[in-house]
Amino acid sequence: MHVLLDNLDLxxxxxxxxxxxxGLSTVLAxxxxxxLTVFRVCPVPPLRVIGAAxxxxxxxxxxxxxxxxxxxxxxMLGLSGLSYxxxxxxxxxxxxxxxxxxxxRSGINTVDTGQAEAARSLGMSFAQTTLxxxxxxxxxxxxxxxxxxxxxxxxxxxxxxxxxxxxxxSVEKTLAEEGYAILTVFLWVALAYLALIMMISGVFRLLEHxxxxxx
Amino acid sequence: MRSxxxxxxxxxxxxxxxxxxxLVSCGRGxxxxxxxxxxxxxxxxxxxxSAYPVNRSVTVxxxxxxxxxxxxxxxxxxxxxxxxxxxxxxxxxxxxxxxDVEIAxxxxxxxxxxxxxxxxxxxxxxxxxxxxxxxxxxxxxxxxTINDERKKHVSFAxxxxxxxxxxxxxxxxxxxxxxxxxxxxxxxxxTGSTPFQRIExxxxxxxxxxxxxxxxxxxxxxxxxxxxxTADDTILKGYAAQNGGRLRVVGRPFxxxxxxxxxxxxxxxxxxxxxxxxxxxxxxxxxxxxxxxTLGLSGARAPRPPEVIRY
Amino acid sequence: xTSGGSILFEAPGPRGRRxxxxxxxxxxxxxxxxxxxxxxRLHDAGQFTWAMWEAFTYQGVQRxxxxxxxxxxxxFALAVVFSLLLGVLLAxxxxxxxxxxxxxxxxxxxxxxxxxxxxxxxxxxxxxxxxSWVAAVARFLREHLGQAGVWLADNFASPTLxxxxxxxxxxxxxxxxxxxxxxxxxxxxxxxxxxxALGMRKAQxxxxxxxxxxxxxxxxxxxxxxxxxxxDTSLGFIITYEELLYAGKLLAQNTATPAGYPYIPVxxxxxPMYIGMCLALSTFATWLAHRGRQQRRPGLRxxxxxxxxxxxxx
Numbered sequence: 001m002h003v004l005l006d007n008l009d010l011x012x013x014x015x016x017x018x019x020x021x022x023g024l025s026t027v028l029a030x031x032x033x034x035x036l037t038v039f040r041v042c043p044v045p046p047l048r049v050i051g052a053a054x055x056x057x058x059x060x061x062x063x064x065x066x067x068x069x070x071x072x073x074x075x076m077l078g079l080s081g082l083s084y085x086x087x088x089x090x091x092x093x094x095x096x097x098x099x100x101x102x103x104x105r106s107g108i109n110t111v112d113t114g115q116a117e118a119a120r121s122l123g124m125s126f127a128q129t130t131l132x133x134x135x136x137x138x139x140x141x142x143x144x145x146x147x148x149x150x151x152x153x154x155x156x157x158x159x160x161x162x163x164x165x166x167x168x169x170s171v172e173k174t175l176a177e178e179g180y181a182i183l184t185v186f187l188w189v190a191l192a193y194l195a196l197i198m199m200i201s202g203v204f205r206l207l208e209h210x211x212x213x214x215x
Numbered sequence: 216m217r218s219x220x221x222x223x224x225x226x227x228x229x230x231x232x233x234x235x236x237x238l239v240s241c242g243r244g245x246x247x248x249x250x251x252x253x254x255x256x257x258x259x260x261x262x263x264x265s266a267y268p269v270n271r272s273v274t275v276x277x278x279x280x281x282x283x284x285x286x287x288x289x290x291x292x293x294x295x296x297x298x299x300x301x302x303x304x305x306x307x308x309x310x311x312x313x314x315d316v317e318i319a320x321x322x323x324x325x326x327x328x329x330x331x332x333x334x335x336x337x338x339x340x341x342x343x344x345x346x347x348x349x350x351x352x353x354x355x356x357x358x359x360t361i362n363d364e365r366k367k368h369v370s371f372a373x374x375x376x377x378x379x380x381x382x383x384x385x386x387x388x389x390x391x392x393x394x395x396x397x398x399x400x401x402x403x404x405x406t407g408s409t410p411f412q413r414i415e416x417x418x419x420x421x422x423x424x425x426x427x428x429x430x431x432x433x434x435x436x437x438x439x440x441x442x443x444x445t446a447d448d449t450i451l452k453g454y455a456a457q458n459g460g461r462l463r464v465v466g467r468p469f470x471x472x473x474x475x476x477x478x479x480x481x482x483x484x485x486x487x488x489x490x491x492x493x494x495x496x497x498x499x500x501x502x503x504x505x506x507x508x509t510l511g512l513s514g515a516r517a518p519r520p521p522e523v524i525r526y
Numbered sequence: 527x528t529s530g531g532s533i534l535f536e537a538p539g540p541r542g543r544r545x546x547x548x549x550x551x552x553x554x555x556x557x558x559x560x561x562x563x564x565x566x567r568l569h570d571a572g573q574f575t576w577a578m579w580e581a582f583t584y585q586g587v588q589r590x591x592x593x594x595x596x597x598x599x600x601x602f603a604l605a606v607v608f609s610l611l612l613g614v615l616l617a618x619x620x621x622x623x624x625x626x627x628x629x630x631x632x633x634x635x636x637x638x639x640x641x642x643x644x645x646x647x648x649x650x651x652x653x654x655x656x657x658s659w660v661a662a663v664a665r666f667l668r669e670h671l672g673q674a675g676v677w678l679a680d681n682f683a684s685p686t687l688x689x690x691x692x693x694x695x696x697x698x699x700x701x702x703x704x705x706x707x708x709x710x711x712x713x714x715x716x717x718x719x720x721x722x723a724l725g726m727r728k729a730q731x732x733x734x735x736x737x738x739x740x741x742x743x744x745x746x747x748x749x750x751x752x753x754x755x756x757x758d759t760s761l762g763f764i765i766t767y768e769e770l771l772y773a774g775k776l777l778a779q780n781t782a783t784p785a786g787y788p789y790i791p792v793x794x795x796x797x798p799m800y801i802g803m804c805l806a807l808s809t810f811a812t813w814l815a816h817r818g819r820q821q822r823r824p825g826l827r828x829x830x831x832x833x834x835x836x837x838x839x840x
Contacts, residue, residue: 043535043546046553060753060804062760065771065797072431072789075440076571077564084424116533126535134534151640158642162764164406164425169644176652177340177407186649190641197640242585249577249781297779306776307586339766345654351661427764430779430787437786438571457782 003184010171015192017167021088021157026150028093033100040105043126058098063156067091067163088160096153103145107138140211147204151197168192251457252305255312267324278484284353290328292319293338293352297428300453300509302357304337311335317505318375319356325492344368347477355477358449370482371475372489374521379468380410381448383455386463391443393467397421403432403441410446429454447472455513464515473521490523572785579791581781594773595799601690601759601769606752608695613702620707621732638700644761647693651765657685686767698755705747709740746815753807770796
């Protein structure tokens with residue numbers, strides 16, 4: 001217990017760091033994932049190829065490699081003012097967006113063909129059909145898988161601690177260095193993650209109920 | 216379509232992989248220029264690993280560590296592997312270089328172990344005390360500051376060098392002359408390290424960033440992402456030497472870090488033997504030669520070698 | 527909706543075709559501009575100078591990269607073996623009728639699935655007992671198993687390796703257990719009922735009837751998780767296990783050039799190797815899934831004649 005109480009401030013900072021990382025990366029992942037999905041189903045062949053290639057590469061890149069590449073590469077590309085936090089959000093958001101795209105795409109497959117056909121027969125364009133008719137329904141269908149993606153994202157955010165961002169993994173590292181019993185430190189950090197993850201899955205269970213598609 | 220793209224790109228990457236593998240058979244021998252090994256080899260006053268005559272008639276009694284090492288016919292030395300010219304392992308050849316490595320060779324020679332009978336073992340900072348007290352290493356020479364907290368777990372011979380936290384800047388830098396000039400400057404150090412914690416104090420007013428290795432900080436310094444790197448002067452001198460004249464150590468240390476040789480707690484016989492060895496090699500000039508051949512390549516002059524403290 | 531694309535838009539008319547063509551050109555130009563910008567910036571940062579790349583022409587450096595790749599594969603192979611073993615064990619536990627087995631298995635699976643892998647690996651890496659166990663085993667191997675023991679101790683007695691392998695195995699084993707459990711629940715009831723009717727015990731039914739079928743039907747998911755296992759080995763980088771990425775970092779930091787260390791060139795060499803390995807495995811998983819879809823009702827060797835008349839779906 002005293003590990004927690006003595007270092008309450010560290011834990012608080014770490015927890016806030018993890019929450020902020022996860023929250024911002026989620027927003028980025030959902031936005032970028034939607035864009036990638038639109039790319040992959042749009043009538044412009046080069047965009048489809050770009051979407052497919054991006055998703056394939058991202059899905060097959062170890063996150064550590066991506067972190068390494070982004071933190072070393074982006075500053076060299078003229079984006080030198082970015083903080084490690086921003087770089088981590090970009091990495092985590094970009095990585096997760098590929099999986100969001102995969103989920104959304106299979107969500108599109110669950111939308112009844114008649115919906116798109118009806119939209120088209122009303123004279124809607126691709127953009128209208130996709131953004132107004134298909135994606136909203138697909139989004140509702142993929143609430144559970146996206147929920148588990150966000151849980152994975154929360155866990156993945158620990159890696160940012162290995163790349164100079166202060167979050168819960170950094171707390172573990174710092175306290176281990178200071179000589180606290182590693183098992184105790186681990187259990188407290190684990191508890192913090194469990195709390196976060198239970199919160200997320202609670203929210204998503206609620207969303208699932210609210211947004212369930214009744215057919 | 217999807218599996219088509221995947222298998223096609225999979226094939227393409229497999230080809231690249233194959234090409235890389237086949238490259239191995241047509242590479243050049245030797246070590247690449249600019250690598251630490253090449254820089255060490257380029258010196259004319261290089262120290263051969265056999266530079267220190269081995270003491271054939273060792274008479275240390277009552278040291279369990281030495282008894283064990285003699286039974287095994289080899290002595291296990293704990294070092295670091297990622298500090299150029301201090302404690303470094305060449306990733307290509309596996310050879311060890313650096314000032315700490317030279318100190319370890321001197322000590323081992325006086326204990327009766329020539330270069331062929333030393334087993335080097337890289338020990339990360341987290342595992343230091345455990346490795347020493349559990350006997351995974353017989354002694355440990357790797358930028359290890361003597362302090363009272365550590366004395367509870369291990370014994371120290373030495374000190375053999377008094378380091379201090381310092382600053383590494385670009386050669387042409389004109390406005391950083393010491394820790395007092397860091398207001399608003401971007402300073403890089405290793406996450407969680409002692410120098411990092413010190414420089415974070417508000418009195419310096421520095422904008423601190425951190426990486427998991429000093430090399431990445433040095434990279435930031437070269438690319439202009441950071442104005443200075445801070446660590447023990449030994450570590451910084453190593454990077455200055457590696458980057459041949461493009462970087463320099465400011466030379467105004469603002470902490471005192473006496474480096475000792477770590478060994479099993481209470482092995483007084485071994486501690487005395489190591490203290491004798493350190494004294495002897497300091498007085499016969501080996502210490503200075505080792506410095507000149509390693510950290511001295513940075514252009515920074517050696518500090519006075521400290522007096523051994525026998526406690 | 528099976529093929530996402532065509533259903534969402536009409537076959538373009540003359541105007542639509544023109545618009546699509548303009549968009550295509552813009553997209554290609556945009557990508558080319560981004561790639562060009564990246565290359566120019568990297569060039570300006572001195573990343574394409576000979577000094578940055580020269581090291582790769584040396585045999586020793588190439589060999590070091592290969593050793594890194596082999597160390598990645600070593601951790602990967604061990605992690606796969608242990609995670610699959612653990613997966614079967616935990617799945618059997620969760621499917622057990624006995625609470626004494628079911629509850630701990632459930633608790634373990636739920637806990638390890640919820641833990642960030644890195645947190646576990648780092649904790650294992652810092653645990654004293656892991657170090658002393660590995661050291662003790664190494665001593666035993668060296669002293670009692672002769673030449674082979676020395677080889678084993680040299681190649682496998684590393685606390686970082688085992689912290690990585692155990693961490694990955696605990697996490698991925700839990701996930702594999704859930705995959706197997708889902709597969710087991712999808713096995714038709716008739717199968718288990720028939721097995722019970724033959725007088726088999728619960729344990730026998732699970733291990734000889736249910737799990738083999740679960741493995742077959744879930745093979746794509748299992749291989750998919752093995753891809754994750756491969757990606758997870760890169761976490762060894764954080765605890766200084768000398769896998770491919772870490773070997774690359776060591777090599778980069780070994781060579782100083784006027785423009786700094788060749789991190790980017792190393793990344794350009796090591797990155798494709800990592801991605802290539804993962805791609806090869808996921809291609810295999812996709813192929814398995816595809817094949818599975820073509821054979822209806824995987825797991826059944828005996829088909830009724832009617833089955834042969836059905837067209838493969840997929």
